[in-house]
Amino acid sequence: MDKLPDALLYVNGEMRTAGDNQYFDNINPWTGASCGRAADATAADVEEAIVAARNAFDNTDWSTNHDQRYALVCKFVDVMVTNREKLVQISRLEVGSAIGAAARAQIDGALNGAKDLLECYKQVKWEKDLGIKHEGGFDTKRIVTQEAMGVVGAITPWNVPLYVNVGKVVAALLAGCTVILKPAPDTPLMGSIMGELAIEAGLPAGVFNVITSADPAMAGEMLTTDRRVDLISFTGSTAVGKLIMKNGAESLKRVFLELGGKSAFIVLEDAPNFAQTCMGSMVVFHAGQGCAYPTRLLVPKSRYDEAVGALDMAYKGFAEKWGKFDEPTCIMGPVISKKQQNRVMEYIEIGKNEGARLLAGGNARTDMGGGFFVEPTCFVDCTNDMRIAREEIFGPVLVVIPFEDEEDAIRIANDSDYGLGGAVFGPTDRALAMTKRIRAGALSVNGGTSITGDLPFGGYKQSGMGREWGLEGIEEFLEIKAIGIRAS
Template identity: 75%
Template sequence: MPESLFQPEDKYMTMLPEAKLYIDGVIRRASGDKTYDNTGPWTGEVVGKAADASREDVDAAIAAARRAFDRTNWSTSHAMRFELMKKYRDLLYANRQKLVDISRYEAGAAIGAAARAQVDGALFGMDGLLECFPLVKWEEDRGIRRDYGFDTARIVTHEAVGVVGAITPWNVPLYVNIGKVVAALLAGCTVVLKPAPDTPLMGTYMGELAAEAGLPPGVLNVVTSADPAMAGEMLVTDPRVDLISFTGSTAVGRRVMEKGAATLKRVFLELGGKSANIILDDAPNFAQTVMGGMVVFHAGQGCAYPTRLLVPKSRYEEAVKALEMGYAGFASKWGEIDEPTCIMGPVISRRQMDRVMSYIEIGKQEGARLLAGGKVRTDKGGGFFVEPTCFVDVRNDMRIAREEIFGPVLVVIPYEDDEDAIRIANDSEYGLGGAIFSGDKERAIRMAKRIRTGSISVNGGVSITGDLPFGGYKSSGIGREWGREGIEEFLETKAIGIRA
């Protein structure tokens, strides 16, 4: 087994390595050696320290990325980039166990979630991006056209945008970091990565491996800060930064667009979601399929997670009984840090725990029926544990059905027929993900094409992978990540006309 990042004294208490800055090819501490505490979600205690970047540190990172783009051949040497990124990928795989350790103790991922979406999903996603790289067209011959009495040969070229500011969240940090950083680097851009304050080490460890892989100085820079806004606002407003790729809440995404407008920056946003999981009346293994809609994986902290379960009124009571049984059976299967099959741990922070609990209270006040959960579980330890929670008898106009909770909370909404299910699914400001289950595949596909979301699963099919584009409609964002489309988002298009 690959070397572990640390050897904890016990299964809960350990110390992660210090998260340092990576600027212009140098792994270093912040100016004045300033740090902040990295708090572990399992215990609520400090599990490490992270460099607390100053404005001067962020400025140095932007300057390094600008120099690397303007003064080196990084953007034009496609074959060189490709080989270095494959070497980088191999190093990430070689250090998989360390990445799992970080995701467990820093992001609060249970082992089952850490090994799947947190790490393996990210590494497989990088494989997908590398597979898509040869599909990118850097130059196209558009032929000869006669205008104004003479012939012109036309070429369309695609070239890197420039310096990218990548601002990433805490829920699946390695996955989102790779989706932005690797795609931008493959496109020939240089990057300043600003991880969320809650998960600094995952980003800075990526910087350490980039140095080991031999990425040229300034091509990738990583800055961490206790201040959730300072570094991000510097990236968004600095004219030396050409593009911002942001993943986070819709409210902050709107602020990023507003602040970026002054410099006419290109902005890509992957924002919130309130995705619908539609179980049709003819779904095989109906009860089991309904139970599969429980929101428990990684404590529901996923933007595309289907947190609205739509079930037919004709089988509503059957669905509610299945969920009651499912939640009762899951009651003892979560919140265990050393259990390999466990897929649900704590939420990321006390602030997030309080947010989730406030929505649970809102659900009660709105008149939804609490079928399961609804409590903070202090018996699990000093961390941020919220029970798997399910509300039934929910209307789609309730706040718990309309607003992103980002916790282990499922709302169950009955519908009349297929048209009503489509109407409810689309009656949302969001449009990121979703799912449909039916015994009639063609029926499900017809419905899927009418759901206004960027990706949707039919009968359990995987619609979010490294070689497919991912992004949202409406308030769920602008642009696409992953796949060939995700790489091409970091390219400019230039038309060249040559008089024949």
């Protein structure tokens, strides 16, 4: 496996090392060994990035010159598309993505999403004429304008880093904001490479900055507490999201949070291809490291044994189809880190202790080398009050829960602290009616795609607030201003 180049900081238009010239190792999840280095930013480096972003917003025409800004962001997206193969390689080595996942959700999903945002931008209404209203004895002409919020701190996770980076950075730049991106310590190069590509695209100095750091909290703490940062856009765990809200409260920052999930995959009794649909619920794509991934399979008690039998067959058939670095069809590799591997294994032990039956997997595969491999795992005979059914595991673990009828399925789906994604399979009219009663932000009916770059994405309850992607995702970064002009 190849080494990756150093991930450098991108501050005020320049790629550079950290102020004290320190680096940290970039770990390859397939091997557990270093695949490169990343600049380890100091607090002074973060300060420089904040100053650069603030200056670019306050003292240039970036936020007001819509046509020039759009042209530059289009060029930025074009450069990313041109460098697709480089991005795929980073995804494989740094993120631990199997080729089949790297070429789909990891990279192509991000690039296609960026193109969608460019189209959505054309729908933004920068000014609306609300006509004349007679009040107070005179006429007033009213207009409502939208304008950029200001400086954005974008804090992103390691699971699909380019996808989330693009969703925040491209939308914020299109809105006219300036951005400081802080990628996760596990995936620093996928943030840093965007700085290199921004230079190639000709983005003005300061409008986009990237800070990499081994410390998962230092830069984020600075961004979330600094009054010069107007908005925080965060994707990650619910626990950290709550801390970010607390940090931002004193300066009343706008906070967008895309947090955890424990989504339900509901298969109705009369769903077409019942057994095949149940097989399709296996949590294996990118080792289950997806916030909207449905990890609770809900099946009717009347066909429960059939569903379990289908899953048993599916997991046995998949046993030799994962963890292969050079196999183009492989969609499951390791989890991101030793820490995450330990977390997943702890939940597997919790499931056993809670009385769930282990149908498949359940082991850390140390025989596959020094990487962080966990077998595709399935628990059956689960109840929705078990921790493995209520808490986000973020690994290749599926829990199977029986339900009595449609009302019971809706109750179980909604009996969760989370509300991010989900799916219902069955006769279309009934499945659609069920989705309208499930409290979640992105729902699929019979396999339809509910997460694309031109659709708003976000959650209910402790899955977060606000929306990313689509027109709504761009408008998250805009302020609304009402203006009244006396007309008589």
